[in-house]
Amino acid sequence: MVRELDLIPEDYREFVFRIHLAKLTSACTAVFILVVFTFYLCNWQYYQYLKANIDQLEAEQAFTAKEKEKIASFETKHRILEQHLRLLDALSGHFSTHDIFAVVEKGLSGTDVWFERWKFERTREDVTHNKQADGYILEMPADEFNPRTSRWQLASSMSVVGKAKDHQTLSLFVTQLIAQPEVESVKVKRTSTSQVGNRELVSFHLSIILNNRARSI
The missing domain is CATH 1.20.5 (Single alpha-helices involved in coiled-coils or other helix-helix interfaces)
Structure with missing residues (x-):
């Protein structure tokens, strides 16, 4: 029986084994690093994608x-x-210009009266806490600028300064004004007589309060 002789020294064989082991370890390490890098790169790209969407x-x-x-x-x-x-x-x-002229025209009908000054005024009064107030009421609802609902009573009046032929003519003018439903009252604030040529005329100053027609908005 012939036996094979192993002429390779044991030290050399161990040296070669260690070289192969080192190469295998290096290859595994490289593969591991590549896998980790690829995983990190994919995660980074996915993170960038999510971040862009966010x-x-x-x-x-x-x-x-x-x-x-x-x-x-x-x-x-x-x-x-x-x-x-x-x-x-x-x-x-409330009262249009046409309404006001119609009231004055009816009052002047058949009289010898003329105006020197004529002023129309609107006034308002806060009646928020006066539930009994009637007439021409303007209601403003509450909002972020006005925390409470407010109610305003609106009134219209005319101030008239002029002259009449005599007191009887002035009285007729006032009577014809009061007879109209649009007029609540007429106050004679001042009268006086003045001589103009051969005529004695009556100067007057009237305050005409228009009738508040009930209305709520």
């Missing part, structure tokens, strides 16, 4: 919030303008 959503949310704020501001301004419009409608809708 930034976009936050930007859209901020834009939406800003738009909602603008819309709320516009709605508030719209409500205020509507209230102002209602107030103007109420103030202009």
